[in-house]
Amino acid sequence: MEQIMGAIQDVALAMREGNSALREGNLIFERSLARLPIHEQEVFYLLDEIGFDSILRTRVYLYLIKNPDMLRAFIGYPVEERKELLFTMMARLKELKSFNFKCYNPALPIKFNKKNQPVLNSFKASDTSKLFKASADF
Known part of the structure; x- marks a missing residue:
């Protein structure tokens, strides 16, 4: 039972880290859209x-x-x-x-x-x- 709970916690942690990485990627993408197309x-x-x-x-x-x-x-x-x-x-x-x-x-x-x-x-x-x-x- 402890192994199952540990595995679930590991999956939850991986999902939180993945969500954080997605948020950072979205911010970078939004900033690139706001940039000027020319100097x-x-x-x-x-x-x-x-x-x-x-x-x-x-x-x-x-x-x-x-x-x-x-x-x-x-x-x-x-x-x-x-x-x-x-x-x-x-x-x-x-x-x-x-x-x-x-x-x-x-x-x-x-x-x-x-x-x-x-x-x-x-x-x-x-x-x-x-x-x-x-x-x-x-």
């Missing part, structure tokens, strides 16, 4: 290529670094449409609501300067819902 410096270069000014680039950079899933979506999006994607992602952020930046707005007529060059329309980030018609909550 932070590469994120900066991608934003620089799009043509953000330094203030907006900093805010977009911090947003993408804090949100690895959004960074993955950004990287997977067509290059020529990434700027529009970022405006859509960030349209509801309070920190950008009062920030003015320049972008083409097809809802407004194109204006030309004295040299007959097109001038980009100026709008607030809070107006992006009209421009990009973002329906998803981020």
Whole structure:
């Protein structure tokens, strides 16, 4: 009888150790999912290529670094449409609501300067819902 009890205790101990190892493995897996898909410096270069000014680039950079899933979506999006994607992602952020930046707005007529060059329309980030018609909550 003692041998059976000892064997049961050994099995119980092995199961507890196995559960502990599984928990540690799950933590490691979860941490690996939270990592950024590319190095932070590469994120900066991608934003620089799009043509953000330094203030907006900093805010977009911090947003993408804090949100690895959004960074993955950004990287997977067509290059020529990434700027529009970022405006859509960030349209509801309070920190950008009062920030003015320049972008083409097809809802407004194109204006030309004295040299007959097109001038980009100026709008607030809070107006992006009209421009990009973002329906998803981020």
